[in-house]
Amino acid sequence: MTRAMVSLIEGDGIGPEITAATVRAIAAAGGELDWEPVDAGAGAVARHGDPLPAATLASIQRNRLALKAPLATPSGGGYRSVNVTLRQHFDLYANVRPARTIPGVPSRFTGVDLVIVRENTEDLYAGIEHYIDPRRTAAESIAIITRLGSERVIVYAFEYARRHGRRKVTLVHKANILKMSNGLFLDTGREVARRYPDIEFDDMIVDATAMKMVVAPERFDVIVTMNLFGDILSDLAAGLIGGLGVAPAANIGDAPGATGDGAERACAMFEAVHGTAPDIAGKGIANPTGLMLSAAMLLDHVEQRDAAARLRAGVTAALASAETRTGDLGGRANTAQFTDAVIRAMR
């Protein structure tokens, strides 16, 4: 195990509070991480006149690892989403969102344990749209699916399944209707699957998937899909486990020159799924679970698995009791009390 240097974006709103809590919990879990604090978002605009200063990009480029708290994105005008810019700048092509029910977190289901790997750069989000006529009565958006883009995210999903001892990859598509674009993604998946005989593979139409995820979520293990379906299904998955507040995420790219999974050399950014929660910012009551579980993914990514497991166990234990859960989950603890409970449970 080697120490890792991580660019740390403490974010806007509740960001600084949940970041401080998470950094404390990682240290207590024995995570061997060194932090390089960097600026981004509304705070960076106030301090540097730029939501994404060059020094921040340079730090992430150097470290190839970032832990990021939520950043405020102005609606309508203002600057472009820093989150989207970061994903594009570092070509973070795989968005990985595990969804696992946690005892104590109110949810409709028990026993959900699945991971969605969403392609993050292509499809309808390639940004190619225009009005067809000058009166703007019709518009078209073009979905781009490439073999290369499909292959790298599907390979990532299989490699992830192998590394994490998962048994099955389900590829989700709409190739019955979108025969070329979605057909290409499906064909590529079938080819890649042949290289992983140890991992079960199947495919499913997206509408059937949405129904199955609600009726029998335990049927799924790793799901790999394109950008738009992944966007929708990963929020559906978060809903299955009690909402966005506890959901972690990773955005993974390849380091230049990396081949195949390239896991240890990949550029990766880990973040909670929720936003900056401006309504509770500065009150010391935010729930740091999403960022802590994202940090556990980061520790796994740098092969610090023991620390990752300790951190997850601490979070799970603290969430189990209303005494130590935060208010958003019906508990009575504030951020510091929750974090103390996470750390106590790891001892």
Ligand code: NAD
């Ligand atoms: P939000 O997730 O910030 O808040 C929605 C609700 O959930 C609020 O009531 C909030 O108090 C609560 N909540 C969220 N996280 C919580 C936590 N950790 N603990 C306790 N309660 C929590 O969503 P929003 O209000 O739509 O967005 C606010 C801002 O966040 C916007 O500027 C948006 O652009 C930004 N945002 C950023 C990211 C990101 O950086 N990845 C993601 C989503 C939204």
